[in-house]
Amino acid sequence: MDRRHFLATTGLSIPLLGTSALFAQDPVKPTKTAQLEPELVKEFVRVGHNNLPEVQRMLKEQPGLLNASWDVGGGDFETAVEGAGHVGDREIAEYLIGQGARANVFVLTMLGHTAIVKGLLALYPDLLRSKGPHGLTLLHHAARGGERAHELLEHIRSLGLTEAKLTMP
Secondary structure, three states, rough: OOOHHHHHHHOOOHHHOOHHHHHOOOOOOOOOOOOOOOHHHHHHHHHOOOOOHHHHHHHHHHHHOOOOOEEEEEEEEEHHHHHHHOOOHHHHHHHHHHHOOOOHHHHHHHHHHOOOHHHHHOOOHHHHHHHOHHHHHHHHHHHHOOHHHHHHHHHHHHHHOOOOHHOOO
16 A cells, blocks of 8 residues: 555544545646637737737737737747837836736836846846847847936946947847
8 A cells, every 4th residue: 555545544644734635636737728829929919019009908808918929930939018128118018017917127128127127137147148039139128218228228338238239149
């Protein structure tokens, strides 16, 4: 007799763990939801670049789109919040983050969250050379952030990332 069967049949698991049911039943596996239609994800990411009313409408109809990634090809993936990030659409980025979208260092850079981005770069200096969707750098995102991201733009330049390095592999 194995340990699980012994504990379940003798009731000894009750004082130890509070219930013998822990050993008597297999754990319930969560059900997996269906994959989102790729064209729907592609459209959501597209409107995430510049169309807040459509982002809101689509997200209301299909909440699963919030963190869905579109496979652009060649290892290039993009979410709606990342699209908003690299074109500099603060309103869409903040709306999506407010809905629970996963923000990353690129979007936070565009939004001008200086303390957070500087802290991340201090902890992980190699992030300076990382690339976001479409191979766009932190420098690109800081430039798209306008005045709110100006301090980060200068900080990133001071760390050695310059326009000349934007096209480097």
